[in-house]
Amino acid sequence: MTSLSPPGELAPNVTDDELYAVDIPHERFAQMRAQPGLLWHPHGDNGFWAVTRHADVREVSKDAETYSSAIGHTNLWDLEADALEARRSLIDSDAPSHTRLRRLIAASFTPKNIRKWEQTVRDITGELLDEFVAAGSGDWVGMVAAPLPIRVILTMLGVPLDDADYLVELSNYLVEGTSDQQSIPPDAFGNTTELRLLPFNSPASHALFEYGEQLAELRRREPQDDIVTTLVQAEADGETLTGGEFKNLFHLLVFAGNETTRTAISHGAVALADHPEQWQRVLDDPSMVESATEEVLRWASPVLHMRRTARTDCELAGTRIAEGDKVVMWYASANRDEAMFDDPLAFDVGRVDNEHYAFGGGGPHTCLGAFLARLEIAVLLEEMTNRQISLERTGEPVRLPSNFVRGVVSVDMAVQ
Amino acid sequence: MTPDEAPVRVQVDQEKCIGSGTCEMFDESTFVIPDDDVVAQVVGSGEMSRSQALTVIERCPSGAISIVEAD
Numbered sequence: 001m002t003s004l005s006p007p008g009e010l011a012p013n014v015t016d017d018e019l020y021a022v023d024i025p026h027e028r029f030a031q032m033r034a035q036p037g038l039l040w041h042p043h044g045d046n047g048f049w050a051v052t053r054h055a056d057v058r059e060v061s062k063d064a065e066t067y068s069s070a071i072g073h074t075n076l077w078d079l080e081a082d083a084l085e086a087r088r089s090l091i092d093s094d095a096p097s098h099t100r101l102r103r104l105i106a107a108s109f110t111p112k113n114i115r116k117w118e119q120t121v122r123d124i125t126g127e128l129l130d131e132f133v134a135a136g137s138g139d140w141v142g143m144v145a146a147p148l149p150i151r152v153i154l155t156m157l158g159v160p161l162d163d164a165d166y167l168v169e170l171s172n173y174l175v176e177g178t179s180d181q182q183s184i185p186p187d188a189f190g191n192t193t194e195l196r197l198l199p200f201n202s203p204a205s206h207a208l209f210e211y212g213e214q215l216a217e218l219r220r221r222e223p224q225d226d227i228v229t230t231l232v233q234a235e236a237d238g239e240t241l242t243g244g245e246f247k248n249l250f251h252l253l254v255f256a257g258n259e260t261t262r263t264a265i266s267h268g269a270v271a272l273a274d275h276p277e278q279w280q281r282v283l284d285d286p287s288m289v290e291s292a293t294e295e296v297l298r299w300a301s302p303v304l305h306m307r308r309t310a311r312t313d314c315e316l317a318g319t320r321i322a323e324g325d326k327v328v329m330w331y332a333s334a335n336r337d338e339a340m341f342d343d344p345l346a347f348d349v350g351r352v353d354n355e356h357y358a359f360g361g362g363g364p365h366t367c368l369g370a371f372l373a374r375l376e377i378a379v380l381l382e383e384m385t386n387r388q389i390s391l392e393r394t395g396e397p398v399r400l401p402s403n404f405v406r407g408v409v410s411v412d413m414a415v416q
Numbered sequence: 417m418t419p420d421e422a423p424v425r426v427q428v429d430q431e432k433c434i435g436s437g438t439c440e441m442f443d444e445s446t447f448v449i450p451d452d453d454v455v456a457q458v459v460g461s462g463e464m465s466r467s468q469a470l471t472v473i474e475r476c477p478s479g480a481i482s483i484v485e486a487d
Contacts, residue, residue, distance in 0.1 A: 103455070111441040
């Protein structure tokens with residue numbers, strides 16, 4: 001079972017949420033990458049193996065048979081068995097149930113089908129940019145980075161735009177749930193479910209579940225060309241989705257569909273404002289949008305880590321891992337691995353062979369929305385070049401103290 | 417012809433595929449997800465250069481693509 005006293009050095013602390021209110025602790029990760037093998041990172045009354053090198057993250061990510069997503073939890077702490085079942089979504093599943101669930105939703109997110117949304121993304125982006133330019137300055141997160149992806153995913157899901165503000169509000173409460181700061185009481189939104197049974201321990205999850213169920217009911221009666229209709233019809237085609245699966249999937253799409261891209265767009269804007277010579281390269285040659293998009297993703301690393309649990313005794317980077325041990329992939333570290341990237345701490349919009357792990361390190365749990373996120377970021381950069389918009393940072397970013405999502409709460413920007 | 421350019425035939429494991437569409441984007445003359453299906457199919461001869469095949473095998477998130485070894 002769990003190695004309580006593993007041999008060798010211990011990892012420096014990289015789980016303290018407060019570290020991330022400042023920035024990713026790059027030096028600590030660099031120190032860990034330089035050590036042979038894996039370092040054991042104490043956490044709570046136990047700990048985990050910290051996987052920090054690009055090549056090792058890839059190995060764990062691709063080997064879903066050895067490294068389970070369904071045991072314990074995919075976050076650092078274990079959930080009790082009933083809570084894990086109640087909260088289980090695509091992210092916390094293994095094959096074959098993962099394969100079945102993923103296939104029910106996969107078609108909506110293939111590159112071919114995502115391309116169909118390009119004009120929608122462009123319209124939403126243009127409107128937000130025009131408003132920001134008209135204002136001249138303001139909070140980039142609240143005015144552009146947050147509304148852009150949530151409006152896109154809600155349009156795709158079939159949520160009426162009149163309800164967008166309500167879902168943005170719920171999503172913001174969920175983000176709080178990834179840190180230690182919850183500002184709403186357990187019974188908010190009429191919640192009566194124990195918080196531990198809800199995603200992010202948040203009563204906002206209850207409200208989101210309820211909203212999703214009402215929308216599903218509506219789409220059963222009045223089908224539309226949207227993802228919720230696809231999901232409720234999938235129920236009728238032999239491939240069935242249970243009520244619990246539907247609400248967890250709806251919840252995941254709303255949260256993951258906006259929070260992570262919002263984070264990428266926030267860090268991207270900060271990076272472009274702080275490296276004006278890099279943004280000038282894109283303005284001068286808009287064909288660089290593609291490589292700039294990938295660099296924004298690498299730079300942002302919106303999801304800092306994901307956890308797996310060893311299904312059997314195994315070995316990684318020469319370190320023996322026991323069945324049941326937690327194995328944590330630090331994407332934030334892999335994306336700055338000097339063995340993979342030249343000058344990894346430099347922001348370079350022309351970077352080639354940019355095999356970043358912003359969407360995970362490969363394998364069946366690769367980000368479902370990767371092509372949508374890429375489209376949103378690329379369209380934003382294109383529309384900024386079309387309008388010749390350059391940003392100037394007028395304040396420090398306020399960062400979310402979370403070791404899981406590298407959130408930016410707000411950052412003041414001005415149009416130059 | 418170098419070994420990397422020599423044609424090989426590829427296949428998609430229908431049990432493993434999660435329908436990400438990565439292969440279709442990579443080479444839509446070889447891989448297609450039919451409109452009425454969610455998993456990728458190989459169309460045509462399924463032949464591509466070994467280096468191309470190794471690239472798409474690496475990119476496929478589900479590990480569903482492989483080279484058909486000659487008998």
